[in-house]
Amino acid sequence: MLTIENLHATADGKPILNGLDLQVNAGEVHAVMGPNGSGKSTLSYVIAGREGYEVTQGSIAYQGQDLLAMSVEERALSGVFLAFQYPVEIPGVGSATFFKTAVNAARKHRGEKEYDAMEFLKLIREKRAALGIDDGMMRRALNVGFSGGEKKRNEMLQMALLEPTLAILDETDSGLDIDALKVVASGINGMRAPERAMVVITHYQRLLDHVVPDKVHVLSSGRIVRSGGSELALELERSGYAGLGLESSAAA
């Protein structure tokens, strides 16, 4: 589903990714772990198409298509979803209004009939309940004044509504207490499906206690330096990145 080959990318002109290879198949959940500054967020932004991140070499194929040739919204409409590490506050834009706009944009793209207000209400009520999101949050402006946990649950709700084919979760576990972590983890597990792939980007192993990945990759200085099964995450937990001979480049 996702094939990344020899990816080199710069952020604001600075090289961050230096020959990254990654293959993710449908039905798989991959964890990408790495110390601060290893390029985890850059990888997620390059996949989503954020401005300011330039690919200088290499390729990303998504379902056989050249992902890098697609606009941000084309990627989203084709089923790529990024759960943000720092969801953006949009003052004055009601959460429910925005969700309906996004869901209907996707339905229209797929040639399906757009939901009317009642149909959408039913859909969102069902998805909300699973994530423990109350109705009050829906009436507030998008992410404005949300706590860290609320923002992350809100990202999970969007993922559930948009039902992506490829989901990239950028440090969705950061800043969560254990209860919120469990909610987020069950949100992710509930989305596991044979036709869907997920890439869980994380610094810590603790989310992986609840979401058991099919594969774990260690990112360092913009390259995948180790790959393995879920036991690699446990090894990292025991020995730390330093135990693998990896330093946080932010700390270096």
Place this chain on the structure above:
Amino acid sequence: MASRRTIPFDYPASGAIAAALPGAGLPWLDALRAEGRRLSADGLPSTRLEAWKYTSLAPLAALEFAAPAADSVAEADLGPDAFDAVDGPSLVFVNGRLSASHSRFDALPQGLRIVALAEGLADDPAQVEALVGGTAPLNGDPMAAFNAAFAADGCIVETEPGAEVQEPVRLRFVAAPGGEPLAYHPRVIVRAGAGSRLALVECHEGPGGAPSWSNPLVDVRVGEGAVLSHVKLQIEGEGAYHTALTKAALAGGAHYESHLLALGAGLARHEIHVRFDGEDADCQLRGGYMARGSQHVDNTTVIDHAVPHCESREVYKGVLDDTARGVFQGRIVVRKDAQKTDGHQLNRTLLLSPKAEIDTKPELEIYADDVKCSHGATAGEPEADQLFYLRSRGLDHRTALALIVEGFMGELLGEIGHEPVRAALAVRVADWIGDAV
């Protein structure tokens, strides 16, 4: 000879306009008009005056105005009513004069009185004198001088003490210019009695193209503990000049809120002066402006904290596209004795084009030592982070931008308590965005 602080302004119809004014021969009115003529004879304010630094009336001065025809237009000639979903009394002025056939203000609720100015001067001049004669709005307000000299009509809206008026009083000013430029100077007097509640909805509108000049003066007094909500929608055509002055005086414990949505006219200036006369009063000035093409929109406010323990909140937000220009001048004066004043001012502008411009000028003059006063201003293009976030959910650039702009303006409208009024303004904002992005 005119000084350099004024632009010579030949108002050729002024003789004809003055001759046709109602109430001629009433000594107090003659005196007020004479004073207005004397002060306006020098011309229009020039950009050498600090208060007019960013707004040039030179193009207005170049127009040759005709006196508005006395006859009003037929129903079909008025555009659709922006507030047709809003109940309550409504006064319609066409080219500055009351159109009785379009207006509905009989059978008023208990405690509310409305007098049309020209009618009132004919029927009961003493009553009008009691309300208008005492006002002296001319000191230092050049446009008020024109209004005093040439106001032909307008109205008085008054509530008795304790009256709670449910539905807003609507004032609709429609420009119906013919071949020649026309000018009108409506005078509105609002007196909210102690402890009363009143909402006022002004709408200024007109067709595109033909030049016109509307120069309304709205003179407001909010009585002790009274609550006045004052909404204004300005949607005149691009040939229009709009120079409005609202002067509000607040008694102790009064609450005054102003909600402006300025979308129209080629050049518009919305000037609001608020003076606190009694303690524990508060005012909220909220203004939205959206301009495109070569429109110029000026919001100038002066809040005079003359007494202690009052609160003022000011939020002006706007969106400018193409080569449109915005001006925000916010002066807050806290006098020596006005301790415990709490004042805050904010001006935020979204610039949709690199050629759009906003000049923002806060002026805090604080002479008391125990006050809270702050101001802030931002201007810039829509945030890339916000656009990216929305696009990453499948919204195209246009839809994402429209949502951001609508949200930006929607924060202002959300403060309007009367739902049909808020909805009517929201429709205008959405229409503007639909045309812009």
